[in-house]
Amino acid sequence: MIVSIEKCMHCGACVGSCPQNAIYLNEIVLVFNDKCNRCGRCVKTCPVGAITMEAKK
């Protein structure tokens, strides 16, 4: 997952919505761990559209 630091407002909406508890927000830095299964819920949840899914390799 790709996070736009220009758009992200550090609100944690994605963190609480993630079914895998795979996102961690340390004040302003958003980190995805390997539990992320690319379900895309964070992409839709983000109020400002800061998260995008990278193309599958």
Add this chain to the structure above:
Amino acid sequence: MKKLNYDIVVVGGGPAGSMTAWRAAKAGAKVLMIEKRQEIGSSLRCAEGISHKGLYKVGITPDPKWVSTEVAGARLVSPGGHLLQIDEKSAGNEVGMVLERHMFDKYVASEAARAGAEIMLKTSAVDVIKENGKVTGVKAVSYGEPLTIKAGCVVAADGYESQVARWAGIDSTLKPTDITTCFQYRMTNIKHVQDYCEFIIGSAAPGGYVWIFPKGGDTANVGIGVMLSKLKKPGEVKGYLDKYIAKDPRLNCGQPVEAIAGAVSISPPLEKCIADGLMIVGDAARIIDPITGGGIANGLLQGMHAGNVLGRCAQAKDFTEANMQEFEDLWRKDMENRLWRNWMAKEKFVTLSDKTLDSVIQTIAEVGVEKVTVYNLLMAIKEKHPELVKEFEEFL
């Protein structure tokens, strides 16, 4: 690695966490509250409404230092512009005053400190420590340095994120229909009604509402919540709010001085808020009212019960689930039925079309509901639109 030892470590310095820390410390427990951000009460993720009763119930007297403005009640506006005006005593937990959360959260945390609780800022929990199936502390990072905090009980007051509970093995995952995604501006130079909190329902905010909460003079919190399951494109929530503001002549003359984002749960509460060495409070326990989206009053009340029970547990040095059961009994007695009923009502209301909402608001305004609780709303609707309430007849 640095190691600390406490009776209780509270993760999160919002109203529920601070209230828990306050009451537990007051009862003599050795309490540490950690907050991942560098300032308590910031950054704001709230419309800031609460009733006088919500504060009274937890023994807090309103103080002009953190009350932004007093309001007389709520105005519910239907998509076609039908208006239902409700005074404070009938309007539920979220209407009566609008707080200055930057200051209010600091006030509650200060009371916790005065009662003897310690506070660490810029300290974030990264995992729970479990031994023999019991939670015995948290791993944290404080100002960049790793830290081990051992405690008899970990209080998960980490808000909507609710990571601590999930690390400990309690599933607080939400369904897309139980999540509202939000965006809010503090707007100034606007021409809103200054003594009422306004809620605009319908397709302007699918599955949620637009709110205008006065902040004194020509300033207000203007925000929106949209149900996650109704969103199609990334960043759509901000778009919905911008679109609404552009067409409301009271608002499109104004300018923003603050923008915030966030999400709230509109789910039933967690089935279990305790485990050996663990207690869950506030938004993390999913005790936000599913109809209003408000959580300050519920969080404070639940935090008060948590702190009182933990104070007793600390004296006995017994933080087993069995010994903390009193906490579950107390808070569920206060709010569980209401939360479940409002969740079921929400499930129904989000299916209503703009046309039906217009008709419903008009009906209630005509019927003149004395005391507009969710129950009374349903009864009034039943009279004119029995087909709308069939599905939850049993609640009536």
